[in-house]
Amino acid sequence: MKAYTTPDLMNMLRQLIARPSMSSVSPSFDVSNREVIDLLAGWFEALGFTVEIIPLLKQPHKANLLATIGPVQDKEKNRGLMLAGHTDTVPYDEKFWHHNPFQLTEQDNRLYGLGTTDMKSFFALIIEAVKRFDASRFKQPLVILATADEESTMEGAEMLLQRMCPPVRCAVIGEPTGLKPVNTHKGISMHGIRLIGQGGHSSNPALGLNALEYMHQVLGELLDWRMDLQRRYRDEQFAVPVPTLNLGHIHGGDNPNRICDQCEVHFDMRPLPGMDIDALREELHVRLKKALNSTGVNWTLFPLIHGTPPMHTPIDSPIVRSCEHYCHAPAHAVAFCTEGPYLTQLGIDTVILGPGNIAQAHQPDEFLELSNIQPCVDILSELIAEYCL
Numbered sequence: 001m002k003a004y005t006t007p008d009l010m011n012m013l014r015q016l017i018a019r020p021s022m023s024s025v026s027p028s029f030d031v032s033n034r035e036v037i038d039l040l041a042g043w044f045e046a047l048g049f050t051v052e053i054i055p056l057l058k059q060p061h062k063a064n065l066l067a068t069i070g071p072v073q074d075k076e077k078n079r080g081l082m083l084a085g086h087t088d089t090v091p092y093d094e095k096f097w098h099h100n101p102f103q104l105t106e107q108d109n110r111l112y113g114l115g116t117t118d119m120k121s122f123f124a125l126i127i128e129a130v131k132r133f134d135a136s137r138f139k140q141p142l143v144i145l146a147t148a149d150e151e152s153t154m155e156g157a158e159m160l161l162q163r164m165c166p167p168v169r170c171a172v173i174g175e176p177t178g179l180k181p182v183n184t185h186k187g188i189s190m191h192g193i194r195l196i197g198q199g200g201h202s203s204n205p206a207l208g209l210n211a212l213e214y215m216h217q218v219l220g221e222l223l224d225w226r227m228d229l230q231r232r233y234r235d236e237q238f239a240v241p242v243p244t245l246n247l248g249h250i251h252g253g254d255n256p257n258r259i260c261d262q263c264e265v266h267f268d269m270r271p272l273p274g275m276d277i278d279a280l281r282e283e284l285h286v287r288l289k290k291a292l293n294s295t296g297v298n299w300t301l302f303p304l305i306h307g308t309p310p311m312h313t314p315i316d317s318p319i320v321r322s323c324e325h326y327c328h329a330p331a332h333a334v335a336f337c338t339e340g341p342y343l344t345q346l347g348i349d350t351v352i353l354g355p356g357n358i359a360q361a362h363q364p365d366e367f368l369e370l371s372n373i374q375p376c377v378d379i380l381s382e383l384i385a386e387y388c389l
């Protein structure tokens with residue numbers, strides 16, 4: 001058995017939770033993830049990993065971490081395994097918490113704290129699994145990826161696409177799935193449509209160009225398009241087997257007796273695997289152009305977030321089969337998004353599989369069931385043994 005110098009599991013969990021790493025598109029809630037990255041860098045270095053800290057391009061105070069151990073040759077020769085996750089958490093609302101979000105609290109067979117389930121704990125469990133091996137005997141590489149900004153801009157995952165591909169063919173992302181493997185999820189995009197017409201006195205419609213009335217036409221267009229998409233695309237693996245489009249926000253005008261000069265609608269879309277977010281936007285753009293271009297109203301279609309593509313890893317991929325085997329559960333689809341599609345774009349077959357339940361994520365009093373810890377370390381050990389030894 002190899003000697004190691006990382007702290008024990010509870011001590012690692014305590015330290016991970018004690019370091020705030022909230023990410024948010026609202027600057028007032030956003031902090032750096034660097035303290036968590038530095039902590040992980042030290043622990044993985046102590047285990048013999050080669051550690052690379054990669055600052056984000058647009059936010060250099062935040063960083064991804066890539067830690068590698070085991071022989072790396074030409075990409076084609078490496079079976080190997082990547083274990084991945086994000087180091088940031090969502091912001092929290094103190095008034096709804098009964099525990100200190102930054103102090104790991106054990107109570108009722110649960111560990112409370114911000115990021116216990118989603119998903120800083122996963123990194124400590126990886127270390128517990130790695131400690132069971134003499135990594136100098138690895139015949140294939142084990143790569144750890146810890147990203148920034150999964151909960152906000154996705155810049156950490158996007159940066160991966162601009163770099164050389166990590167030298168492995170498969171990955172497990174430890175998002176909370178109750179230790180059941182997930183091979184597919186929908187994507188998400190959010191867009192706004194802004195119409196600018198011409199204000200004027202309501203007594204004479206000819207004095208203006210009513211943005212609210214043209215919005216009526218836009219809403220009809222969106223609903224028609226949704227019906228069309230739901231006819232064209234269907235996937236029975238999902239609880240809601242069709243792509244969705246939700247009208248979530250509208251604002252226009254200011255006065256009943258003034259012609260409305262401006263109106264804006266916001267909506268989200270959740271495409272199925274096989275649907276491309278950019279192609280969808282283009283399709284909508286063409287529809288709007290046809291509906292609005294001869295009207296004189298000024299219109300723009302713009303993204304509200306950088307969307308996440310859908311993910312799909314074939315059910316017969318070796319990593320899906322392995323995870324099903326060690327978890328004693330079939331792979332299934334979930335409704336939430338992950339960094340998985342960014343890895344699959346790099347040619348890495350990816351399964352989402354981790355401790356804790358998504359119902360506890362993004363909630364006050366977030367917790368991880370103690371009963372998930374040992375089985376998770378066991379599953380990770382079996383994957384490492386299969387893919388790295």
Ligand SMILES: [Zn+2]
Pocket residue numbers: 086118119150175176
């Ligand atoms: Zn997460």
